[in-house]
Amino acid sequence: MAGAEYLTFWICTVIFIVHEWNTYVQTAPVYTHKALITSDDDLSEALNYMTKYGFLRSPGSVFGYAHLVNLIKDVQFVLHVNQTGELDDDTMTALRRPRCGVKDAPVEERSVEAHVLKRNKRYTINWHKWDNRFIKYRILNYPTDSELTNAQVDEAVDRAVEQFSNVTRLIFKKITDNGYADIFIKFESWNHGDGYPFDGPNGTVAHAFVPEGIYGDYDGDVHFDDSEDFTHEGEKGYNLYQVALHEIGHSLGLEHSWVDGAVMIPDYPGYNASYALTNDEIRALQLLYGPRIPISNGKPLNPDAPCNLAYDAATMIDNKLFVFKDNRYWRLTDFETLLSYKKGQSIKKRFRGVPTPIDAIYQRPQDGNVLIFKGSQYWMYNKRDIVPSYPRSVTDLGLPDNLDAAIILDQWNKTYFFKDTQVWRYDEENQAIDYGYPYHIREVWEGTSSSTCCIQFYRR
Structure with missing residues (x-):
């Protein structure tokens, strides 16, 4: 056999082997594991559904039995069907239900945040939004x-x-x-x-x-x-x-x-x-x-106001919005109802021992305790009572003095601290600053200005 003919023979052989293997991989789940499905038509319908709504790139991109079982379980999870991994009657009924045409992201392409949210049964967002409010x-x-x-x-x-x-x-x-x-x-x-x-x-x-x-x-x-x-x-x-x-x-x-x-x-x-x-x-x-801007006495508490007119801090405590200025605070509902006196209430009467005005404040999701930051120290309160051994130094948390603001994102159990142009991310579960921080604010919160005096209104 001449050299060229020999090369052609082996190229054709390799192509044939690859073709036969792909054919086997795509058909093996159908003919090797009959218990998985009730009929070939059901499998075809399910694969078309997975392709149409984003679970698969194409009906032929199933690579083996285990992959198909995982795909079926993922569809069952999304449609709230018992995750048997089989195309049973409940599953076929569920995937025939009328639905929205927006695709569900393929499993392998979902972000880490999406996997976390999926495990905890939370919402998902892709972080693409309108720039104009x-x-x-x-x-x-x-x-x-x-x-x-x-x-x-x-x-x-x-x-x-x-x-x-x-x-x-x-x-x-x-x-x-x-x-x-x-x-x-x-x-x-x-x-x-x-x-x-x-x-x-x-x-x-x-x-x-x-x-x-x-x-x-x-x-x-x-x-x-x-x-x-x-x-x-x-x-x-x-x-x-x-x-x-x-x-x-x-x-x-x-x-x-x-x-x-x-x-x-x-x-x-x-x-x-x-x-x-x-x-x-x-x-x-x-x-x-951000949440709807609260209104007091017919005027909005405007988070876009100049910093010399801004409040010192704001946070959600027990599902109410607390806004702090000088030595007083105002308590509001999520939207626009003022619960406090128009002139506000004394910070020191609720949080005894903390100097005013405060720098930053937030409520921890794990125990409901409130942390207040001022200068080089921070205080922890259980309801209205200061926790023993406080105040402590903010350096114990790996943070700088004189913070500008703090935001808690409790769905990830993370707290963001801001000072000047930098941001620190604190892991509440591990009680430590995340690796690599601080970053410039714009690296973490794209489009945010360097000034963080008003950032707390962008609620968790």
Whole structure:
């Protein structure tokens, strides 16, 4: 055999072996482990579902039995089905439920934070958000064959938007003429030009585009499948308000939730007259945009005010907002109700022994104790009582004197401390500063100015 023919023979042999191995790998789960599935059709349907909604890159990218079992378990986890790893009746019923068309990230591509949140059954956010807190939205058209009136469509969308304006710093404006909007809302069917075609009745009910900057004019837009039967209230069809609340959540940066009962679960939950954002979802939104600005005596406590007009510190204590200035503090609800006297209350009457004005304050999630920082020392309080052996030196925590602010992000059990242009991240569980810190503020909190006098209003 000549040299060229010999080389060609071996190249063809290798190609044949690779092809046969790939064929075996992709078909082995079907024919080698019959107990895993009830039929080949079920497997094909499940693989198509995994591909369509982001669990797989393609139906042929299953590499062996163990991989397929893990994929099935992941789908079962997301859809709140017993994680058997088999395509049983409950699983097939769940993946046939109508749902949102936004994909669930593949397991191997989920971030560390997402895995932590998944384990603790928390919300997920992708940290892409609107840079402008003033968001315009516009309804471009209305359902073509529906019992809904245009006024009911307007009411459903407006009520969904109101849920987000009630808990964040975002201010929404509805555009009713032909003007530009950040979020365009419309009813479409089948292939409607955005690369994500609808599939007719009782499949993908709607989808939306997160504000990532990668979808161009589609960023933030919401599309409802015009083939579906949207309704105003009652068990019939799909409640438009509920679907709109979910999809606008995506428009603002929320991803799907694994928490049963959350607005951001991927499948339609059925009609719920009291449908509303959960506490975890509100926290996620406030991480992205900050909480709604509290109002006292008709005037907002403005976190964007110049530093010489700012408050000394602010934090959440027992789900109430505490704002500190000089030797007094004000206590408010999450949103806008002032619970204290208009002139405030004495800091020293509640936190005896701490000098004023204070530098920073936060409440620890593990025990509810409150830590107050002033100069080179910090105090710890259990309710109103100072904990024995305090105050202590801030150097014991690895922190500098005269801090500017502190923020606790209890979903990761981390506290951020700020001074001048630097930030330190403290691990509450290990009680130590995380490796590599401090960093420049802009390396950790992109877009934040060097001044941190007002940063505490961006609540955990």
